[in-house]
Amino acid sequence: MIAAALPGAVVEVVDETGAGDHLRATVTAPQFAGLSRLDQHRLVRAAVKERFDDGQIHALSIKTEAAG
Amino acid sequence: MADPQLKQKVEELIAANPVLLFMKGTPEAPRCGFSMRVVQVLDAMDVEYGAIDVLPALQPLREATAEISDWQTFPQLYVNGELIGGADLVEETFESGELAEALGVEQPAEASQAAAPAQAPPAQSPPLQIE
Numbered sequence: 001m002i003a004a005a006l007p008g009a010v011v012e013v014v015d016e017t018g019a020g021d022h023l024r025a026t027v028t029a030p031q032f033a034g035l036s037r038l039d040q041h042r043l044v045r046a047a048v049k050e051r052f053d054d055g056q057i058h059a060l061s062i063k064t065e066a067a068g
Numbered sequence: 069m070a071d072p073q074l075k076q077k078v079e080e081l082i083a084a085n086p087v088l089l090f091m092k093g094t095p096e097a098p099r100c101g102f103s104m105r106v107v108q109v110l111d112a113m114d115v116e117y118g119a120i121d122v123l124p125a126l127q128p129l130r131e132a133t134a135e136i137s138d139w140q141t142f143p144q145l146y147v148n149g150e151l152i153g154g155a156d157l158v159e160e161t162f163e164s165g166e167l168a169e170a171l172g173v174e175q176p177a178e179a180s181q182a183a184a185p186a187q188a189p190p191a192q193s194p195p196l197q198i199e
Contacts, residue, residue, distance in 0.1 A: 037153065037157055037160065038139075038151060041153060041156070041157065042138055042139070045140075061102075061155070062156050063156060
């Protein structure tokens with residue numbers, strides 16, 4: 001889902017509790033270049049907003065890095 | 069669309085408090101692991117901060133901060149009117165020393181240790197019973 005919103009992104013998602021609703025995502029994306037970390041996080045949050053809205057995800061920990 | 073009065077109130081609070089944390093629960097009793105992580109960082113920095121429990125008005129506050137800062141999740145830490153971020157970014161900027169710089173304090177020596185991910189629930193010692 002994150003990779004679809006950010007083409008070229010390398011996404012690693014860890015299910016922290018085994019229940020699938022508390023996730024930790026590490027995202028490296030070319031789109032992050034030049035963006036503040038706040039904006040990088042905003043992009044990731046926006047990509048998964050639907051899953052938050054429908055309650056499939058309760059908590060998401062995010063770590064972002066610009067590619068390259 | 070956020071309630072204009074609430075939005076204005078939130079903006080005033082952010083402007084009036086040099087260090088302001090919107091969190092779930094209170095610093096003494098955080099009701100969310102992410103909020104607890106930010107409280108731990110602020111405690112390690114030994115700074116005074118204002119804390120607002122968002123739980124009584126979660127959705128209206130989400131709408132307000134979405135408009136103010138384009139950020140809808142809590143916790144949110146503001147320093148001098150600027151959003152630092154949620155728990156992940158608070159810890160990242162803490163470890164890098166940027167948070168100390170923003171706060172105008174010295175980086176605590178035990179920074180990396182204090183910022184270790186707090187996965188476990190808060191330690192709860194059983195009440196002492198003296199008979």
